[in-house]
Amino acid sequence: MQFGIPRRELLKTLPLAAVGATVAGKAAVSQVPPQIRSTLVVYFARTGNTTVIAKQIRRSKNADLAEIIPVDPYPEDYKETVSQASRETEAGYLPPLKPLTVEVARYDTLYLGFPIWGMTAPPVIRSFLRSNSLAGKTIYLFITHGGYGLGSSIEVLHSHLDGAKMQPAFSMEADQERRTLEQVTGWLG
Numbered sequence: 255m256q257f258g259i260p261r262r263e264l265l266k267t268l269p270l271a272a273v274g275a276t277v278a279g280k281a282a283v284s285q286v287p288p289q290i291r292s293t294l295v296v297y298f299a300r301t302g303n304t305t306v307i308a309k310q311i312r313r314s315k316n317a318d319l320a321e322i323i324p325v326d327p328y329p330e331d332y333k334e335t336v337s338q339a340s341r342e343t344e345a346g347y348l349p350p351l352k353p354l355t356v357e358v359a360r361y362d363t364l365y366l367g368f369p370i371w372g373m374t375a376p377p378v379i380r381s382f383l384r385s386n387s388l389a390g391k392t393i394y395l396f397i398t399h400g401g402y403g404l405g406s407s408i409e410v411l412h413s414h415l416d417g418a419k420m421q422p423a424f425s426m427e428a429d430q431e432r433r434t435l436e437q438v439t440g441w442l443g
């Protein structure tokens with residue numbers, strides 16, 4: 255006996271109670287109107303400086319977040335990445351991208367973030383712009399660099415974003431992988 259109910263009787267009621275709770279739970283969920291999420295933060299990053307900003311925008315704007323990821327990852331080695339990125343930019347190569355986890359067309363406001371690579375936007379950003387029409391959308395750029403400024407990135411972005419409502423960009427100097435590597439190498443001797 256538990257609380258005056260015979261154990262056998264109590265056990266009989268349990269599955270029903272569980273089903274009832276599930277049904278009630280489902281009904282409650284389906285009655286909640288879908289949250290309108292019109293802002294997307296979409297970004298590319300290698301070492302994570304741009305990711306920190308992307309996640310802060312996501313939190314502050316209650317936005318969705320999506321990372322731009324190339325099908326073929328860039329080399330782990332910094333210098334090899336610099337050479338490859340430079341070759342790709344010169345050739346106008348558009349690296350294939352993994353499918354995004356969201357549908358860009360569903361959003362009316364985009365925060366688009368990336369690091370400066372070779373004084374311009376990384377090749378994957380051009381790939382992203384080529385495969386997604388952003389005309390009519392409100393676009394905020396956020397850009398990190400290692401101390402050499404924005405180069406031609408803003409002009410390049412504007413030339414690919416015909417018809418988009420461009421807003422003032424945010425940019426900041428952040429840690430530079432090369433500088434970090436040099437300092438650590440010096441320490442390691």
Ligand SMILES: Cc1cc2nc3c(=O)[nH]c(=O)nc-3n(C[C@H](O)[C@H](O)[C@H](O)COP(=O)(O)O)c2cc1C
Nearest residue numbers: 299300301302303304369370372373398400401402
């Ligand atoms: C391939 C490559 C090229 C870079 N080229 C530049 C550059 O031209 N000018 C600059 O200021 N920083 C340059 N950087 C440094 C990055 O822009 C900077 O460290 C940025 O904050 C990295 O962002 P992330 O951590 O989100 O990848 C380069 C970094 C890499 C990996």
